Amino acid sequence: MIEARGLTKRYGDTLAVDDLSFSVEPGKITGFLGPNGAGKTTSMRLILGLDHPTSGTVAVNGKPFAQLAHPMREVGALLDAKAVHGGRSAHNHLLCLAETNNLPRSKGFSLGMGQRLGIAAALLGDPGILMFDEPVNGLDPEGILWIRNLMKALAAEGRTIFVSSHLMSEMENTADHLLVIGRGRLIADCTVPEFIAANSRQSVRVRTPQPAELSKVVAAAGGTVHEDGDGLMVVQGLGVSQVGDLAFENSVRLHELAPAQASLEQAFMELTASSVQFHAGVPSERDLEPASAGKVA
Amino acid sequence: MVTTAVPVSGTRAALPAARGRAGFGGALRSELTKIRSVRSTYWSLIALVVITIGIGALFAFGQAQNFSQMPPGGQAFERARDISRATEQSLFGLILGQMVIAVLGALAITSEYSTGMIRTSLSVMPRRGVSLAAKAVVFGAIALVVGLVTSFASYFVGQAILSTQHINSTIGQPGVLRAVIGGGLFLAVCGLLSFGLGAVLRHTAGAITASIGLLFVLSILSGFLPHNWAVHIDKWIPFNAGGAIWENQSGTSMFSPWIGFAVFCGYAAIALAAGLILFRRRDA
Numbered sequence: 001m002i003e004a005r006g007l008t009k010r011y012g013d014t015l016a017v018d019d020l021s022f023s024v025e026p027g028k029i030t031g032f033l034g035p036n037g038a039g040k041t042t043s044m045r046l047i048l049g050l051d052h053p054t055s056g057t058v059a060v061n062g063k064p065f066a067q068l069a070h071p072m073r074e075v076g077a078l079l080d081a082k083a084v085h086g087g088r089s090a091h092n093h094l095l096c097l098a099e100t101n102n103l104p105r106s107k108g109f110s111l112g113m114g115q116r117l118g119i120a121a122a123l124l125g126d127p128g129i130l131m132f133d134e135p136v137n138g139l140d141p142e143g144i145l146w147i148r149n150l151m152k153a154l155a156a157e158g159r160t161i162f163v164s165s166h167l168m169s170e171m172e173n174t175a176d177h178l179l180v181i182g183r184g185r186l187i188a189d190c191t192v193p194e195f196i197a198a199n200s201r202q203s204v205r206v207r208t209p210q211p212a213e214l215s216k217v218v219a220a221a222g223g224t225v226h227e228d229g230d231g232l233m234v235v236q237g238l239g240v241s242q243v244g245d246l247a248f249e250n251s252v253r254l255h256e257l258a259p260a261q262a263s264l265e266q267a268f269m270e271l272t273a274s275s276v277q278f279h280a281g282v283p284s285e286r287d288l289e290p291a292s293a294g295k296v297a
Numbered sequence: 298m299v300t301t302a303v304p305v306s307g308t309r310a311a312l313p314a315a316r317g318r319a320g321f322g323g324a325l326r327s328e329l330t331k332i333r334s335v336r337s338t339y340w341s342l343i344a345l346v347v348i349t350i351g352i353g354a355l356f357a358f359g360q361a362q363n364f365s366q367m368p369p370g371g372q373a374f375e376r377a378r379d380i381s382r383a384t385e386q387s388l389f390g391l392i393l394g395q396m397v398i399a400v401l402g403a404l405a406i407t408s409e410y411s412t413g414m415i416r417t418s419l420s421v422m423p424r425r426g427v428s429l430a431a432k433a434v435v436f437g438a439i440a441l442v443v444g445l446v447t448s449f450a451s452y453f454v455g456q457a458i459l460s461t462q463h464i465n466s467t468i469g470q471p472g473v474l475r476a477v478i479g480g481g482l483f484l485a486v487c488g489l490l491s492f493g494l495g496a497v498l499r500h501t502a503g504a505i506t507a508s509i510g511l512l513f514v515l516s517i518l519s520g521f522l523p524h525n526w527a528v529h530i531d532k533w534i535p536f537n538a539g540g541a542i543w544e545n546q547s548g549t550s551m552f553s554p555w556i557g558f559a560v561f562c563g564y565a566a567i568a569l570a571a572g573l574i575l576f577r578r579r580d581a
Contacts, residue, residue, distance in 0.1 A: 049423045050416055051580040066423035069318040077420050083413035085335060092334035099327040100422040101319040103312065121417065126312045 001026060002047055002129060002162060006056035009042050009184075016042040018184035019056065024162045026128065029155045031175030031192075032164035033268065039184040040164040041079065044133050048077055060129060072101040072125025079133045081118040090117050097121055115139060119150070129160040136170055148174050168268040180268070199268070204235040204243045207256035217250045218243065234260060324422055324431035332405065332435055341401040342439075345484075346447050349394035353451040356389045357458040364462045379464040384473050385544045387455020388480045394447060395487040395512055395536075398440055402491035403504035405436045406572075410499045415581050425577045433492060433569060440488035441481060448480030448543075472545075475554060479542030482558065486539060487512060490565040496572025511564075512536055532557065535564050 002024040009017040017039040024030045032040050045051040047058050049065045057064070061074055068074050084093055094117075098104075103125060115135070122130060132151070136144045151174055155161045165171055171178060171192070178195050180188035188195055208214050208231055215225045215233070223238035235243050240259045247254050332338050364372060364379060406429075409415040422428050452468070459465035466473050491508035498504045516536035519527060528550040531537055540546065541557025552560060 045416075045580075048420045050419055052578075066425075068423075070315045071319065071423055072421045073312070073315055075420075079420065080413055080416060083415075083417045085331075085408065085412045085414045087335040087337065088331070089334065092330055096327045096330040096334070097417065097421045099330055100323045100418075100428075102315075102317070102323045121421075125421075 001062070001160060002058065002060055003062075004043070004047070004056065004058040007043065007046055007053055007058055008055045009039075009046055009051060010054045015184050017046065017053075020181070020184075020186050021056075022179050022186060022189055024129075024160055024179075025177070026160040027155060027158045028176040029151055029161040029163060029174050030177045030179060031171035032162060032179050032181065033168065033171050033175075034164075034166065034181035036166050038166075038181045040166075040181060041133050042184075043181070044077070044079055044131055044162075044164065047131065048075070048079070050079075070101045070125065072097070072103065072127060074125075074127050075129045075131065076122030076125060076127040077131040077133075078115075078118040078122045078135060079131070081115045084117065090120075093117065094121060094124060098124055101125055115143065115147075119147075127159075130154055130162070132161075132163045134164055134166070136165070136167070144170075203260040204238060204240050205256065205258045205260045206233045206235055206243055206247075206254060207231050208233065208247070208252055208254050210252050213250065214247060214252045217246050217252065221246055231255070319422065320424075321427055321431060324427050325435060327422070328431045328435040331432075332439065335408075337404060337408070338401070341397060341404070342443050345394055345397040345401070345443060346450070348397055349390035349447045349484075350451045350454055352390035352393055353387045353455045354390075354458060356386050357383075357455040360386055361458055361462045361464065364464055376464060379459075380466055382545060383456065383459050383464060383466040384452065384476050387452050387459070388448065388476065388543050390451050391448070391480050391483060391540075391543065392513075394484055396509055398444065398484045398488040399491035399508035399512060400505050402436060402440065402488035403495040403501060403508060405432060405492055406495040407499060407501040407504050411501055419581050426573065429496060429573055429576045433489065436492055437485055437489050441485035444484030444488075445478065445481030447484065448477050451480070452477045472554075476543040476545075479554065479558065483539050483543055483561070486558075486562055486565045490535070490561075490568050493565060493568025493570075493572040496576050497568065533560070535561060538564070 004020050004022050007017055007020040008015070020039075020043060032043070034040050042051065046053050047060065047065060060068060065071060065075065088096075115138075119132075119135075122132075130151075132147075135147050135151075139147065148170075151161050151163060155176070163174065175192055177191055178188060179186065180195070188199075190198070206214065211227060211231055211233060215227070218225050218235055218238065221238060221242065223243070224236045226234045226236075228234060238246075240257060244254070244257055246252075247257075360379065360382075364375065367375060409418060418428065419425065456465040456467075468474055468477065487508075490511070491504065494507045494511075495501075495504035498507060512535055516534050519531055519534045519537070522530060532541075532551045537546070538552055538557040539561030541552045542554045542561075551557065
């Protein structure tokens, strides 16, 4: 369990993390989502005490990270896979980490990739909480699948998984819960379906041999239509049943009618690109004015 | 759901239950593993031993050659003076040895920053005072042991060369053992001073430059001071203060051996304290 309260970090004139409050719960994969530079890494550094917060607190299992009796047994973190002395063998690297927390010796490490070494280091203390900062960056599809399955398996064991990414598609595939951050501020704290539902206008896929007629009645009912050719249309602003009823009442033949689920990618783009304010699931309502967020570089 | 092999077992690995609290003992073992598992440690220590002993031997050889070429009358006149200088002559390699140990001391901490290892280290042992103290103790202990070995080896190699002309000192003579042990202490404290500067500056090149400036360049610059200034300032120059313990410094303007060494330790303590304060306060 990770709990942040009013976490704020300022580097000179730059407000990297702005009054973040959230909790990361056990047994779930919590995705930490935001574009590059949004403050994901800084937040993780604050959790680990690598950086000192300008204000606010963050507790890991109820205590500041530095006060945990055996930090490695409670939190495993992979923030930077390159944060390793290049002249030291994998065995000695893991050994010198294990020794700080009085972990028993184990033998026979055969780890090739730096990423896997970093993950091995994070898992060394069998911690209940795991933090990964952009773990799939630079990995091939096989490596991405490996990490994704690893995180799912670790969450299934009841561990707390906190994983950051700027790739929405990655979160859509792995995360149970989402914390979305933009310009240092928390803009969403909800499940993946909630996030998509709240952030994408509902759309309906319709295929009809009479596109002109359908466009007219949909527009009359207040919907908007995008024609994708071949009689395929995407209707926004109306539900599936509304579109079906309209077609029936106006004798427009339909060959296909389905709700179109917007992907997380689209939802995220919409959230960050538009000035639409989003508050779903955020406990304390606060306004995110583009102007006030704009003071951050 | 993807069903390819999940790379971990479904059960949590069985680690023995944790007792107590991760503290100084574990941090010491970890730092020992770190310093002995990189090659640069061995190269630096070998360089320290070879350079220090080698230069001491070269000085002793030169002295013995000069002495052997003197007419018998000159030898009789010079013998007593040469014997009084025999100990420090064999230890002259410390002047360059201090720079090698300064490089190693700086690297012990700055290499954590240059490789990024510091972030990994602090995310497994976030108690920073414990972390830095363990590192300083491990480095200091290694520097002291290697320093003492180097100093004794330099002394005995040098005296063996000087003894060919019977202008050597013996370890039992007054002040000789102090000077030889002092040579080892001097190296260890040089290393720790540099370690402290490394913790303050966090960059290898900067820390090494600062150490060499403080230890070496300052002692050269002091030679250009007008005499009436020099008598007040000379003894406070780090190299002169620290060197008092192994060099037979002439003149009443210098500190006595142990007072000088205490002043030198004071400089190192200031650097280490500044390093510790900044290490705890700054973002890693």
